[in-house]
Amino acid sequence: MQGFRLGSIFGFEIRIDLSWLLIFFLVLWTLSAGLFPEDYPGLANATYFVMGLVATLLFFASLLAHELSHSFVARAKGIPVEGITLFIFGGVSRTRMDAETPGDEFQIAGVGPLTSVVLAALFGLIWYVSKNTGWSVVVTGIASYLASINLVLAIFNMLPGFPLDGGRVFRSIIWKYTGDREKATKIASTGGKWLGYLLIALGFWQLFNSSVLSGLWFILIGWFLYNAAEASYEEVLLRTSLKGVRAQEIMTPYPETVSPNLTLQELVDKYFLSRRYQSFPVTQNSHPVGIVTLNQIKDIPREEWIYQTVRDIMIPTDNGVTARPEEQMSQVLQKMQNSGVRRVLVTQNGLLKGIITANDVASWLQRHRDFGQAA
Known part of the structure; x- marks a missing residue:
């Protein structure tokens, strides 16, 4: 991934892939020109833009928190983490090695969706307090969006398709009961491919039902997941074959x-x-x-x-x-x-x-x- 260095947090280098810029402006446009004007009519265009900008920045801060949780647990397990890269479909922690045990894999993978659930609850609480105490609709709208999007992220990431977090949890369970990480990766990667097929099929179904934008997104995400599952399995095979080689x-x-x-x-x-x-x-x-x-x-x-x-x-x-x-x-x-x-x-x-x-x-x-x- 090509991009630029944003800075460092708790010793983890944070990088921004150039593809991230595309999704950043797409999310900003979707919120400020679509979601917020539709849900909260009657506000000034500048207000919608500020709401969209703040919500977009906090959305990516949530993604960063999700990846930081992976990195903290990986570091605690003795796995060197070079940093985190945010890209078009979220983020990824850059580690120098894989987890050595299925238990470590389970904990490292599972903490990400758990973090997203905690963030969803936190923003949900802010929304609840804001709505019941008469705070500005700006705060209510942003908190509502962030609560829902973090919950969606947690649910999506827990789908049992490698290399999603749920796929890694699934792999750790199979690895635990078979004792074979390569076999577990193959099964979990197959799950990731089938999930990719399913998302692509759902995308085409939405295209034929006049939901063009959402259909294209499902197709793009499904295609990405399929290729990521295949590449992740090949990477595991590569690391396995080269283990101990100098x-x-x-x-x-x-x-x-x-x-x-x-x-x-x-x-x-x-x-x-x-x-x-x-x-x-x-x-x-x-x-x-x-x-x-x-x-x-x-x-x-x-x-x-x-x-x-x-x-x-x-x-x-x-x-x-x-x-x-x-x-x-x-x-x-x-x-x-x-x-x-x-x-x-x-x-x-x-x-x-x-x-x-x-x-x-x-x-x-x-x-x-x-x-x-x-x-």
């Missing part, structure tokens, strides 16, 4: 390197056009200083290639694109994802030992499966 077992040793002083035109003509590689480590005096990829060059106007150098566009090694030979692949995969280039340089004592790309991982996995089947 970087040196997968890396391509001693790759060809380039100088940081090369112009981009020289890099294209002498390397990318005559080699099959999509990236090159950058070294100076035999020491790795960064990595440069073909996609980075594509973003530079062609007329600038003659005077811009590799040093100008490379990703420096201090940006998290290096790993040690003995480092676990679970950690390396996280670095590959965070770097944005899906590659890491393997270094030892300041010297380049190898490179790991997505193709290296895929090739290793294929060989692992081939030999496993042959055995």
Whole structure:
């Protein structure tokens, strides 16, 4: 996910995915131009906008609280949490590893919907007090919306489809009784796919009944859930296959390197056009200083290639694109994802030992499966 850093709360980095901006303005428009004017007629347009803005911000604060609850419990269970990312369909806690026991999984997953229920009750109480003591309709309207939306979030998240919280709770129960996390993940992921199918079907049904906007949303959410369920299962298989594997077992040793002083035109003509590689480590005096990829060059106007150098566009090694030979692949995969280039340089004592790309991982996995089947 691409986006920007918002800040840090209790040691958890908070990031905003660019897709979040779409849902933010969509929710703001829906509330200020639709829901609030319909439920509370006769107010000024500026009042509806303020109500919509406050409700939207508190809605995403509720989502953040939901994810923070996951992160707090995960941290208490000894699972490193790098931060939280808010995106188009809510949020996700970025952890470096999965829960080690079904009990931990149950608690980490279950606390999120519980938090949403508590928030629903809190806003419901504010609505009740506001309505019965004559507070402004602005407060009443915002509290009513937040109480209902948090309750909906809790119910939706508890549906038994992985990777929803309910799907994770479902997985933890199956894991507990079978002792097989992979099998439990497969069953829970299948539940997530079928739930995705159901939401898509419901969306098409609403389209044919003239509920175009809600129908499109159900289709979009169903499609997202189906793909998320499939991707989550594949990620578990990947982590299982790579458990105990170290970087040196997968890396391509001693790759060809380039100088940081090369112009981009020289890099294209002498390397990318005559080699099959999509990236090159950058070294100076035999020491790795960064990595440069073909996609980075594509973003530079062609007329600038003659005077811009590799040093100008490379990703420096201090940006998290290096790993040690003995480092676990679970950690390396996280670095590959965070770097944005899906590659890491393997270094030892300041010297380049190898490179790991997505193709290296895929090739290793294929060989692992081939030999496993042959055995």
